[in-house]
Amino acid sequence: MLKTITFKVNGREMKVNCPSSKTLLDVLRDDLDLTGSKECCGKGECGTCSVLMNNEAVCSCLVLAGQVEGEEILTVEGIGTTSSMDVLQEAFVAEGASQCGYCTPGFIVAARAFLNRIEKVPTIEDIQEEMAGNLCRCTGYTKITKAIQTAAIRLLSPSTEKHTISSGRVSS
Ligand code: FES
Ligand code: FES
DSSP: OOOEEEETTTTTOOOOEETTBBBBBIIIIISOOOOOOOSSSSSSOOOTEEEEEETEEEEETTOBBBGGGEEEEEEEEHHHTBBBBBHHHHHHHHTOTTTOSHHHHHHHHHHHHEEEEEEOOOHHHHHHHHHOOOOTTOOOOHHHHHHHHHHHHHOOOOGGGSSSSEEEEEEE
């Protein structure tokens, strides 16, 4: 049975007619054409489908449409676009952290939730622990964790904004 679900996505109110048992991931991709979020395991184990729900990272393959009524969702498209990249996306490019790119949207979303609450630059170990729910099949975790740390440095040190991010570090 179809139900009208009303919720906010990337700051805009959306109405979708769909079964309330449809996954949020499928609603985003099929009904709203937001294909940044990817499906991989489909059972909450890889983090590839991560989105923010009321500022908390969740696996959208585990959330049902009926659960998002009235809620706020932020997808990777709402974090930044090619023409207006988030500091994390810039750091991923600079560090070569995207590789095949399949897991990248999930990492960007989960890392954004992490960076939203940090007060000091996290260590590589802090980042590894925080990102443990996101898997990368290209096994490039070194570049990914470095990119997240580089973005954290930029966020916490506004004076570095005029500087360019080069591979491995922020430099002037
Ligand atoms: S596709 Fe959702 S956690 Fe893997
Ligand atoms: S970059 Fe290929 S799966 Fe992570």
